[in-house]
Amino acid sequence: MRKRYTIAHEIAHFILHFDKIEKGIVDREDNKSDVMFRSESVSSNDEYAANKLAADILMPIPEITKLLHEHKPKDLASIFQVSEQAMRIRLEQL
Numbered sequence: 001m002r003k004r005y006t007i008a009h010e011i012a013h014f015i016l017h018f019d020k021i022e023k024g025i026v027d028r029e030d031n032k033s034d035v036m037f038r039s040e041s042v043s044s045n046d047e048y049a050a051n052k053l054a055a056d057i058l059m060p061i062p063e064i065t066k067l068l069h070e071h072k073p074k075d076l077a078s079i080f081q082v083s084e085q086a087m088r089i090r091l092e093q094l
Contacts, residue, residue, distance in 0.1 A: 001083050005054055012053035017046050058082055059090045068094075 059080050067076060068091075077087035 001077075001081055001086075004081060005058060005083070005086055008054035008057045009050050012050040012057070013046070016049055016053060020046070055086070055090050055093075059087065061090075061094065064090065064094070 059082060064076060064080075067079065071079065073087050073091055074084055076091075077084045080087065082090075
């Protein structure tokens with residue numbers, strides 16, 4: 001489940017910060033790195049924006065709102081295929 005969030009986060013960087021990526025996409029044959037994006041020009045605000053878009057992609061607020069009163073956070077995490085921690089953070093944003 002963490003991999004899904006990480007992928008959504010990296011896609012968000014690509015969408016939001018394409019102009020800052022530089023040579024930040026890593027594709028190694030030895031598979032020793034799971035880091036896909038690194039750039040010194042990315043700020044903490046950029047990280048926040050990528051996290052927010054990743055959450056929007058994986059846990060759309062309208063869909064969570066529809067199910068919120070029928071399911072516990074643990075169940076919502078399972079439904080949206082994210083970690084319980086990610087779902088708790090998302091629920092705090094409502």
